[in-house]
Amino acid sequence: MATVLWLQGGACSGNTMSFLNAEEPSACDLVTDFGIDILWHPSLGYEMGEPVKQMLNDLASGKRQLDIFVFEGTVILGPNKTGRFNMFADRPMMDWVRELASHAGAVVALGDCACWGGIPATEPNPVDNVGLQYLKRKHGGFLGSDFRSKWGLPVVNIPGCPTHPDWVTQILVAISAGRAGDIALDDLQRPQTFFKTFTQTGCTRVQYFEYKQSTMEFGQGTRQGCLFYELGCRGPMTHSPCNRILWNRQSSKTRAGMPCTGCTEPEFPFHDLKPGTVFKTQKVSGTIPKEVPTGTDHVSYMAHAAAARIAAPKWSKEDMFVV
Ligand code: SF4
Ligand code: SF4
Structure with a gap:
């Protein structure tokens, strides 16, 4: 069973709304038919407060296994690279992202904002938004050009504003089935099967x-x-x-x-x-x-x-x- 954690940074929830409309397979199919264990999601998780913080700490420290880390929205660096414009569970979200990504089997950037900053990163970009591994077309982003997840992958980008629901569920199934290494990515780290x-x-x-x-x-x-x-x-x-x-x-x-x-x-x-x-x-x-x-x-x-x-x-x- 593959574990999935889904967090949101500078996001409008559009990709979550899209995901919930998936049909082939649906969000429920992921759990019932494909053995995906969604540990927590800001709209779907029923735990709140301390239990969530404990789970995040366990995942971010590597104490608990995290297979797929899905991130929706930008990483917010402002003000002055402190990340304090986007606090989550008592810390800047960017600190959670850095630690969770370093322990995840695969990291998936969902939607334009997570992939390359999207609309929020458009000039003048007042709160200093950045994508996980890109800022617009410039490689690097928040995690840096050399980032590789524990399974040896760069961030898998599934762009769109929002993404199509089935792009998301099909890629999650492919990664969770242990075929992450078989997913051919294009030069912007998008799965070629969808973006060629x-x-x-x-x-x-x-x-x-x-x-x-x-x-x-x-x-x-x-x-x-x-x-x-x-x-x-x-x-x-x-x-x-x-x-x-x-x-x-x-x-x-x-x-x-x-x-x-x-x-x-x-x-x-x-x-x-x-x-x-x-x-x-x-x-x-x-x-x-x-x-x-x-x-x-x-x-x-x-x-x-x-x-x-x-x-x-x-x-x-x-x-x-x-x-
Ligand atoms: S048709 Fe173009 S703008 Fe519309 S969802 Fe597809 S890629 Fe995006
Ligand atoms: S044929 Fe090409 S340019 Fe014309 S409407 Fe379709 S996608 Fe757009």
Whole structure:
């Protein structure tokens, strides 16, 4: 039986809410079918006060076995690197994190905040937020570049704002089944099985992307075109399986007419924190785009786009705006 401890730092609980919606497997399946012993979780644990503190001390000292340490939210370093803006069980949370991580078999960073700081670490980052092993794309983070858990793994990053519920439960099952060493990670320590492909893989608008036919409004159905050119969908630049492993088993942002905002990448949010701009996406059409799909260059892409528009079949332009 694998033991799991789940703590939250600078967090909104969004990843916990997501986790509770998991279906394949569900949070209950983890306990009943996969032998996972959830020692404590801030929303699910029924112990409070001294018993929790005693358990934390036992785990942090290595007296009691900790197989998987799940952390949600940022590590808060402020003020002045004391961590006292985020106290938990009479100590700065960052002190618990350091000690628990050093005794855990595997450490899992859940959600953008834990992976790379997420929205809270966006400039000006007033309380000094940092991710477990990254600050945005910079390797190191709170635990340092050299950190390895007791089973020899770097922090396993499961990003997203929030993460998809099934990404979480499936990775926890894989790690607890003793297959941690078999989990191939990408260069940002994300499990490749989920994050090797782009959000665009499986998008039902991809035929319009091919012929550069655009939708002009949010929320239009699949047949109304691609969200890239006018609404700045980041599907071709974002690594996630959102159109392979659907949300609520039936849909995704792009299927519902909402551009991908790139929430699984360290740079998310791609705009500053001025009101109204945090989730603003970049219009791509009309000018030289700031960004083109990952893996190509501006000149090649613009040439390809011009040819694709000329070659676009009639069906792709029906009820559509040509860009
Ligand atoms: S750019 Fe976005 S909407 Fe268009 S095909 Fe790619 S993922 Fe789908
Ligand atoms: S579609 Fe994009 S923004 Fe939405 S959850 Fe997936 S990766 Fe995040």
